[in-house]
Amino acid sequence: MDWHQYIVMDETVLAGKPVVKGTRLSVELIVGFLAQGWTERELLDNYPQLTRDQILACLSYAEERLRSERVYVVAG
Secondary structure, eight states: OOGGGTEEEOTTSGGGOEEETTSSOBHHHHHHHHHTTOOHHHHHHHOTTOOHHHHHHHHHHHHHHHHTOOOOOOOO
8 A cells, every 4th residue: 555645744734744635634543543443434434534545544654654663772
């Protein structure tokens, strides 16, 4: 899934957080609901402007960010 066509960052919308294009629904909100146990169907029912592809794009965005995350061990 290429999230780039669905997720945008604009400093004038939600202080630049990544959002679903054309909405004020942040990736953080969508991933958070899924983490709380919401189903895809519940998201689509509660946010009718959302599509399955947009939900998958949010997950793809999150996965890409986590994959690029680096952890450094600091000797203490």
